[in-house]
Amino acid sequence: MKILVCISKTPDTTSRIAFKDNNTKFDESGIQWIINPYDEWYSLVRAIELKEKDSSVIIHLITVGTVDTEPIIRKALALGGDEAIRVNADSSDSYYIATQIAEIARQGNYDLIFTGKETIDYNGAVIGALVAELVDLPYVSLATKFEVEGTTATITREIEGGEEVNQVQLPMVVSVQKGVAEQRIPNMRGIMAARSKPLKVVEPVSAETLTSCINFELPPAKAGVKLVAADNVAELVRLLHEEAKAI
Amino acid sequence: MSVLILIDHSEGQIKKSSFEALSYGAAVAQQLNVSAQALLLGTVTNNLSDLGKYGVSKIFQVADETLNAFDAQVYAQVIAESAQLLNATVIVVAQNQTGKAVAGRVSVLLKAGLVTGAIALPDTSNGFVVKKSVFSNKAFANVAIHSAIKIIALNPNSYSVVPTEGTATVELLSIKPKEAKVKIVSVNKISGEVPLTEAEIVVSGGRGLKGPENWGIVEDLAKVLHAATACSRPVADTHWRPHHEHVGQTGFQIAPNLYIAIGISGAIQHLAGVNRSKTIVVINKDPEAPFFKAADYGIVGDAFEVVPQLTAEIKKLKG
Numbered sequence A: 001m002k003i004l005v006c007i008s009k010t011p012d013t014t015s016r017i018a019f020k021d022n023n024t025k026f027d028e029s030g031i032q033w034i035i036n037p038y039d040e041w042y043s044l045v046r047a048i049e050l051k052e053k054d055s056s057v058i059i060h061l062i063t064v065g066t067v068d069t070e071p072i073i074r075k076a077l078a079l080g081g082d083e084a085i086r087v088n089a090d091s092s093d094s095y096y097i098a099t100q101i102a103e104i105a106r107q108g109n110y111d112l113i114f115t116g117k118e119t120i121d122y123n124g125a126v127i128g129a130l131v132a133e134l135v136d137l138p139y140v141s142l143a144t145k146f147e148v149e150g151t152t153a154t155i156t157r158e159i160e161g162g163e164e165v166n167q168v169q170l171p172m173v174v175s176v177q178k179g180v181a182e183q184r185i186p187n188m189r190g191i192m193a194a195r196s197k198p199l200k201v202v203e204p205v206s207a208e209t210l211t212s213c214i215n216f217e218l219p220p221a222k223a224g225v226k227l228v229a230a231d232n233v234a235e236l237v238r239l240l241h242e243e244a245k246a247i
Numbered sequence B: 001m002s003v004l005i006l007i008d009h010s011e012g013q014i015k016k017s018s019f020e021a022l023s024y025g026a027a028v029a030q031q032l033n034v035s036a037q038a039l040l041l042g043t044v045t046n047n048l049s050d051l052g053k054y055g056v057s058k059i060f061q062v063a064d065e066t067l068n069a070f071d072a073q074v075y076a077q078v079i080a081e082s083a084q085l086l087n088a089t090v091i092v093v094a095q096n097q098t099g100k101a102v103a104g105r106v107s108v109l110l111k112a113g114l115v116t117g118a119i120a121l122p123d124t125s126n127g128f129v130v131k132k133s134v135f136s137n138k139a140f141a142n143v144a145i146h147s148a149i150k151i152i153a154l155n156p157n158s159y160s161v162v163p164t165e166g167t168a169t170v171e172l173l174s175i176k177p178k179e180a181k182v183k184i185v186s187v188n189k190i191s192g193e194v195p196l197t198e199a200e201i202v203v204s205g206g207r208g209l210k211g212p213e214n215w216g217i218v219e220d221l222a223k224v225l226h227a228a229t230a231c232s233r234p235v236a237d238t239h240w241r242p243h244h245e246h247v248g249q250t251g252f253q254i255a256p257n258l259y260i261a262i263g264i265s266g267a268i269q270h271l272a273g274v275n276r277s278k279t280i281v282v283i284n285k286d287p288e289a290p291f292f293k294a295a296d297y298g299i300v301g302d303a304f305e306v307v308p309q310l311t312a313e314i315k316k317l318k319g
């Protein structure tokens, strides 16, 4: 079984979000970059678990990004995976990025393509669906459990107020979230091994961009908290009812 | 030319996020001076002509029962074919479980630019620009769509349902869905609970509640408010509460009308999942808890004393 795991680089979760050049660009100064948590904790770890059960499983990581994504992909390789592919391109358009991933997916003939449910920066939650349609494969999103037996995948996915169990014949694309695996910390052996794992750099195929980001805004600041004394809970209820009209 | 809005449903019922999408799509249509039409795949028990109240004049239904089971590949095919047949130039879906699985596929089939997580009506004064939430609700991006057909996936609880006068007519579309490759083995709904992502009010507990045995006060409060319950990440990680209650940057991102945080410190990753809530109430015994900075109302006090009183007072209010 061959698995392709999509890896994306995102700002650390504690990053101060600010913009520059007239709010047209994300201000990267002082930003620590991490592997998108959904890609690292769930998608990659689940792929590694499948390989631990069956050593014939091959895991390739893919990222679409410029050379500065390499530390992130090495970090991912330190957790596991056999080799990585970096498509040397940068775009905020998900259609463009998905086209690059689909190209690699077609060439590699993967049985399974894993993505995280979304990235924590652009929150698109869409790459998996785009790739799936581009390569014409079934897609199950928001998986909280993923098992595979022979060529049949059994997936539990989130639905409103519950879950649904699906069965799909491989090959397929799946987006994953919490529940699928438990976060792991890379160890020294993994970090050493990652250094010698192949990291292939390929140039992008030409692709359309259907959207472009014009500028960013920060939300307006809150007016400030109204504190109510702990022995006057009735006043809070009055405020919520009469002022906020929330209850 | 028309705006086509997907009506999403589950167990025969139209989802709340779809009513929002209908109102939103109707407003987009008005802005563009075209008609607002809705598309229903499968069957529901709701009275369809009543949907005129949300501003759509016509509902197209592909009344094939097999479409009551969701397969993103099949849905995308039927939506794309319908959109072409109806000459839709804008497609609106809710950014819910269905929207997340299907919007991207339709985008590929129609070469239509897609903005997911939209939170406001598009700006059509110069091109077509949609505001969306980014950086886990810590900022917004204005994204221009360049393609002829445009798809907007609307964040739940971002656009208020605006009921109007009117009824809609229903017309059947004969589109043959392709065969589903996803087989649904079982559906497990947590009965009696308000789904978190659709809830108007959410009561949430953190590590300050000390242990799972103390969640009774949270549940009692949720009950009188008809609210959903949620929790912080460590609470789900230690299995005090189920994973599907975890909100935050790495859990559910929600935007209810009212979010009540009990014994939660307000870490930046937690706030990222809840800061789009309209009104935030924080109950924490530490006056320095960062959550107070993001709150509208707060009580500095012991949750075990304050919360039961709050429940009692709300009961009084509701009579």
Ligand SMILES: Cc1cc2nc3c(=O)[nH]c(=O)nc-3n(C[C@H](O)[C@H](O)[C@H](O)COP(=O)(O)OP(=O)(O)OC[C@H]3O[C@@H](n4cnc5c(N)ncnc54)[C@H](O)[C@@H]3O)c2cc1C
Pocket: A013, A037, B205, B206, B207, B208, B209, B231, B232, B233, B234, B235, B246, B247, B248, B249, B250, B251, B262, B263, B264, B265, B266, B267, B268, B269, B270, B273, B283, B284, B285, B286, B289, B301, B302, B303, B304
């Ligand atoms: C990459 C990353 C992603 C993360 N994602 C998330 C996420 O999605 N969601 C999330 O929630 N967290 C997330 N976290 C964790 C986050 O940083 C915090 O650790 C977490 O939110 C803290 O949970 P808490 O507020 O319940 O607990 P604590 O921080 O321990 O706070 C408990 C609070 O309870 C108060 N308290 C104690 N006793 C009482 C009492 N009797 N009455 C009233 N108040 C009381 C205390 O004053 C304190 O403020 C993430 C962290 C990282 C690094």
